[in-house]
Amino acid sequence: MRILVVEDDADLNRQLVTAMTEAGYAVDTAYDGEEGHFMGDTEPYDAVVLDLGLPTLDGLSVLENWRRDGRTMPVLILTARDRWSDKVAGIDAGADDYVAKPFHMEEVLARVRALVRRAAGHASNEITCGTVRLDLRAGRVTVDGTPIKLTSHEYRLLSYLMHHQGKVISRTELTEHLYEQDFDRDSNTVEVFVGRLRKKIGSDMIETIRGLGYRLGEAVDG
Amino acid sequence: MRILVVEDDADLNRQLVTAMTEAGYAVDTAYDGEEGHFMGDTEPYDAVVLDLGLPTLDGLSVLENWRRDGRTMPVLILTARDRWSDKVAGIDAGADDYVAKPFHMEEVLARVRALVRRAAGHASNEITCGTVRLDLRAGRVTVDGTPIKLTSHEYRLLSYLMHHQGKVISRTELTEHLYEQDFDRDSNTVEVFVGRLRKKIGSDMIETIRGLGYRLGEAVDG
DNA sequence: GAAACGTCATGCGAATTCTTGTTGTCGAAG
DNA sequence: CTTCGACAACAAGAATTCGCATGACGTTTC
Numbered sequence: 418m419r420i421l422v423v424e425d426d427a428d429l430n431r432q433l434v435t436a437m438t439e440a441g442y443a444v445d446t447a448y449d450g451e452e453g454h455f456m457g458d459t460e461p462y463d464a465v466v467l468d469l470g471l472p473t474l475d476g477l478s479v480l481e482n483w484r485r486d487g488r489t490m491p492v493l494i495l496t497a498r499d500r501w502s503d504k505v506a507g508i509d510a511g512a513d514d515y516v517a518k519p520f521h522m523e524e525v526l527a528r529v530r531a532l533v534r535r536a537a538g539h540a541s542n543e544i545t546c547g548t549v550r551l552d553l554r555a556g557r558v559t560v561d562g563t564p565i566k567l568t569s570h571e572y573r574l575l576s577y578l579m580h581h582q583g584k585v586i587s588r589t590e591l592t593e594h595l596y597e598q599d600f601d602r603d604s605n606t607v608e609v610f611v612g613r614l615r616k617k618i619g620s621d622m623i624e625t626i627r628g629l630g631y632r633l634g635e636a637v638d639g
Numbered sequence: 640m641r642i643l644v645v646e647d648d649a650d651l652n653r654q655l656v657t658a659m660t661e662a663g664y665a666v667d668t669a670y671d672g673e674e675g676h677f678m679g680d681t682e683p684y685d686a687v688v689l690d691l692g693l694p695t696l697d698g699l700s701v702l703e704n705w706r707r708d709g710r711t712m713p714v715l716i717l718t719a720r721d722r723w724s725d726k727v728a729g730i731d732a733g734a735d736d737y738v739a740k741p742f743h744m745e746e747v748l749a750r751v752r753a754l755v756r757r758a759a760g761h762a763s764n765e766i767t768c769g770t771v772r773l774d775l776r777a778g779r780v781t782v783d784g785t786p787i788k789l790t791s792h793e794y795r796l797l798s799y800l801m802h803h804q805g806k807v808i809s810r811t812e813l814t815e816h817l818y819e820q821d822f823d824r825d826s827n828t829v830e831v832f833v834g835r836l837r838k839k840i841g842s843d844m845i846e847t848i849r850g851l852g853y854r855l856g857e858a859v860d861g
Numbered sequence: 862g863a864a865a866c867g868t869c870a871t872g873c874g875a876a877t878t879c880t881t882g883t884t885g886t887c888g889a890a891g
Numbered sequence: 892c893t894t895c896g897a898c899a900a901c902a903a904g905a906a907t908t909c910g911c912a913t914g915a916c917g918t919t920t921c
Contacts, residue, residue: 501746504746505749508746508749511753524723524726527726531734531735535757538711540733541733554731568865569867604870606867606868609911611910611911612913625909627909628792792877827879827899831880834901837900
């Protein structure tokens with residue numbers, strides 16, 4: 418899962434990035450509206466944390482531009498506590514959620530979790546696929562009830578696949594969502610991680626669709 | 640659009656129902672947890688407004704039960720302003736949004752709008768032709784409900800034909816769309832793939848129009 | 862400094878795609 | 892009605908691409 422954080426306050430920005438990274442996301446960051454707008458328009462994010470008060474281009478405009486351009490990724494906006502009218506405007510501009518400043522980091526994390534899982538069509542914090550169970554909140558994975566240890570990249574990979582069960586995910590899509598911006602990867606890194614994951618959760622879980630990508634889980638009609 | 644409001648405070652309940660109705664929704668209402676739980680489990684709502692503090696069964700449990708039962712409709716929870724941990728719990732239990740009491744009615748409306756709008760955009764796009772169904776997002780093909788395996792070229796071919804149902808597609812058009820630039824192929828590759836496809840999805844699906852090309856589905860004038 | 866993690870390169874094995882050749886079918890002309 | 896030519900379907904081997912395991916190397920972490 419790849420997240421974009423747009424926040425001009427350096428301190429807050431760092432805090433957010435740290436928390437998100439620890440939670441297992443790949444995080445990109447921007448410090449003003451224009452930069453943020455550009456990044457959100459050009460890179461595929463699974464969620465965005467967007468401050469409303471930004472230099473060069475305010476958050477609301479950034480959001481409106483994204484929506485006008487057809488970008489549908491979930492957006493969580495950060496706003497001053499007492500400006501409730503801003504919230505309404507933000508939501509009508511296409512925000513999916515908001516948090517009032519100052520906030521508890523845990524709350525932001527919970528909301529981002531919710532946005533990501535909802536975007537994937539899941540309602541609860543536990544995703545299962547066969548005998549594999551993923552606890553999003555704890556970042557824990559069990560197979561047949563026994564917990565297994567995953568490295569951070571392995572976890573991100575599994576998480577992304579779990580969120581998109583039944584779908585064929587191309588290798589490019591995986592690289593884009595697993596890594597942060599520096600993506601000159603023309604190597605077989607993804608394949609290596611798929612291999613390692615298979616070794617840990619069982620090789621039948623992830624199906625290879627030659628020439629197209631990978632798929633986790635059985636047929637889901639919908 | 641059909642909305643369920645679960646709120647025990649009679650005054651608030653009435654206000655919510657009035658506002659929702661004026662906004663153009665069909666509104667059902669419940670005054671305690673058990674009633675609300677039952678209604679949400681048995682009727683198809685497009686969104687639910689759920690108070691957390693309820694008699695007979697608290698809102699959080701109602702929500703958890705719904706999610707456990709696989710109900711995925713968007714839920715907006717109402718909570719006391721200062722209990723931020725409740726919010727986190729609610730969100731992790733599967734709430735899609737929350738509003739703190741006391742709230743501005745306008746804000747609740749904006750949020751419900753957002754929820755409904757987002758849920759609507761979640762439909763998976765698929766094309767069908769007779770018994771053949773193609774799920775574009777999942778990259779999956781089923782015939783008579785049973786999934787079939789296609790190689791990447793077969794899939795691309797089918798996809799193109801499905802997108803142009805009823806039209807006669809020439810062989811050159813197919814080669815140009817299945818391959819990148821180098822379409823100086825003077826071979827019968829396309830025919831081979833058509834043959835393989837027919838074998839997998841049934842030979843009646845793709846009709847041969849001698850000298851012109853192929854057609855999937857019924858003829859369409861144009 | 863050691864262990865864990867992520868990245869990269871190589872070679873093998875296998876699935877897919879391409880080619881070739883033959884058989885089958887349709888349409889029109891004699 | 893028959894025959895001929897062109898086009899399409901099928902089959903099977905050849906060629907190529909693609910995916911995977913493995914192990915080495917660089918980097919970070921404790």
